[in-house]
Amino acid sequence: MAGRKRARCGGGVEVLDSIYSVVALVLILVACVELGDAATAVDVYRLIQYDLAGMPYGSRHAGLNHHAGAFPFAPGADLSRTVVMMPVRELNLTLLQEYIINKQPFGGLLFLLPQKVGKKIVGEIKSKDDGLMRKILVELEQLLIHASIPYPVYFAFEDDKINSLLADVRRSDASGQPTTATTGGYKLVVSSPEPKKLSSPTITNIQGWLPGLKGDGDTSQLPTIAVVTSYDTFGAAPALSLGSDSNGSGVVALLEIARLFSHLYSNPKTRGRYNLLFGLTSGGPYNYNGTLKWLRSFDQRLRESIDYAICLNSFGSWNNELWIHVSKPPENAYIKQVHKSLSDVAKELGVTIGIKHKKINISDPRVAWEHEQFSRLRITAVTLSELSAAPELLENTGGLYDTRDSVDEAAVYRSIRLVAESLARHIYGYQGRNIQIFADNSSLAVNPSYVKSWLDLLSRTPRVAPFLSKTDPIISALKKELSDHTVEVHVQHETIDGMFSFYDSTRATLNIYQVASVAFDLLFLLVLGSYLILLFSFLVITTRGLDDLINMFRRPTYRKVKAS
């Protein structure tokens, strides 16, 4: 601390030097204070650690205190005390896979993610590199979250500090032996307590209503259309699971649709004869556990009043084909009707809508699409998604690769137009007629800046449900936004079903120390010792004479007392 102070202020050096004189005494008294002043401190994000049905997955440790190393290593090298730094840019996935499968012991793994690229122009064609990087990240993520890794694994973003460190490590590796405790190098330290199991991870569902115009009877007699989307994410690094596409795009669409219809519903003349129910559900990556809990909280009457539910899932990066996923056969009258109303609008917008039918196997715990939770309760529901096939468990849940760059705003606008328009035609009974309710440049047009700002916010906020508290800012923000447009906003807290349990400490600070080797210290001690002995001999010889020195060694206890 003191040393750094000295380096920082030049003008006050003299003053500070004198202050030391006083401070020194105090400092000596508080000598037990341990100060970690590393040359470099970097924010790192830990690989998720979770248990699935009792089986351990992810990185099982958090504390790190080892030397840094980098590929390539000599075959057979002992890496159990080395933190291997791997730039994702040049990752050899097959090699890594081998290491993980063979349970090769590492001291730790530090993945270096490429620096976030600056703002991209909307609609810009993604470079080939980007696509490749995305593919690598997807594969890396799947590899890591489905393995149980007995050492700490961290992610960091490349920057100048880290890159120069990596270059240094590589140079010293190339010049000879790999770094161990005796040859010096860099030490990477994360002082983090052992991760603890989260006691009761909660998931939070938010719902809001737009009540339709009462006819003669009660409101609840009106049919209800539900627009539902899950907002939480899951990924290799919980603190980096931003999920811009999956399912940030869906959340944005839901909020915008709620906003558009709140305009229509605020005026009794344009209020439809349908209730609209908006649901932001959590627990999406865990078989839509939140959706299940949310549906179970409905009473029978409400459940029966739902005409159909439309679930929004990932449509931030499609070009001209969206998919409707259904559980009932497409020949079903309700499904047909929903499909037709969507594909009519799609035709006008110049895109196509495909339909995919996937039967539900009741005995299979896997729920691949959100609408399947509805279908299991015999509610007509569809999922609208850019994905053509059902994702596996914990796949496509908004992980590392799913950043703001992967979302095309134009695609989100189109999706919103599509859903809003088809809903409106259904509500107002304009099926088959070419009436654009949310036409561009009208007062009811999709608001690009609203969409963009929400997309930006969601792309900045990691939303892994177990790590979101009940009063997390993003949950409050979503609740507030929904209550601005809808009424009877209700927040439901539930616990995730027992299959999953999670461990804390998702982010940490990595201290990088440049350390000297023990060999250096020993050598230094040797040189120092000889220096002091030489000095001693020199002083004795010059002040008392050589004989005294020799006498001193001959009779160490005897001291000749000179009379002064």
Add this chain to the structure above:
Amino acid sequence: MTVFHFFNCAMLTFGPHAVYYSATPLSEYDTIGTSAKAAAVYLGTALVKLVCLATFLKESENDNFDPYQELLKVLINFIDVAGLYFALTQLTHRNISQNHKFQAVGLGWAFADSVLHRLAPLWVGARGLEFTWEYIFQGFEANANLVLNLSLAALGSLMWLRKNKPRTLIPIIYACAGVLATMPSITSYLRRALGWQPAKVVSFELFSSLMMAFISWQLFSACQRSA
């Protein structure tokens, strides 16, 4: 390992003082009391210097080299000389020869300086995991400082305690003492205004202090001979 490094650096910083005390006749005459008194005087001087610096010096925001401020600092550094004068002449020492007195005072002075200026940073910094050359350089600086203080004390004792000096040597003695007293300011100038690297500064300090020590020694023995 880091405690090891701390130990090494501490040995480099404080070892020479101990070696000097035990190797020279100082230990035979048990002059530790004199050194302790000198150290106490150093403490008082440091306090006075601190007050002066705080009173007269503007705390500059940036690292710019301001000649006027620097001159003021040099003047304030001369308070050290006054302190040394007090330690050499005003304190009642046990009946020891002038020869040993200046050594004891110089040693006490240098040791107090090392303890106050270097022990705390060393304790805080050198035990950390991070390796820097800073504390090794600091150890060497302490060595140079010891030599410098001993030379200054020697010249001081020539100036203030010895009555019969060769007339021709008097201006040289005063000039050398002046150079020695400004040495800390010179090194600070080199470090900050010229931006020398620490290694360069430390080697300059070592070299210059040895040179000055040699000159002082020659002067001292010349005076001794003439007496």
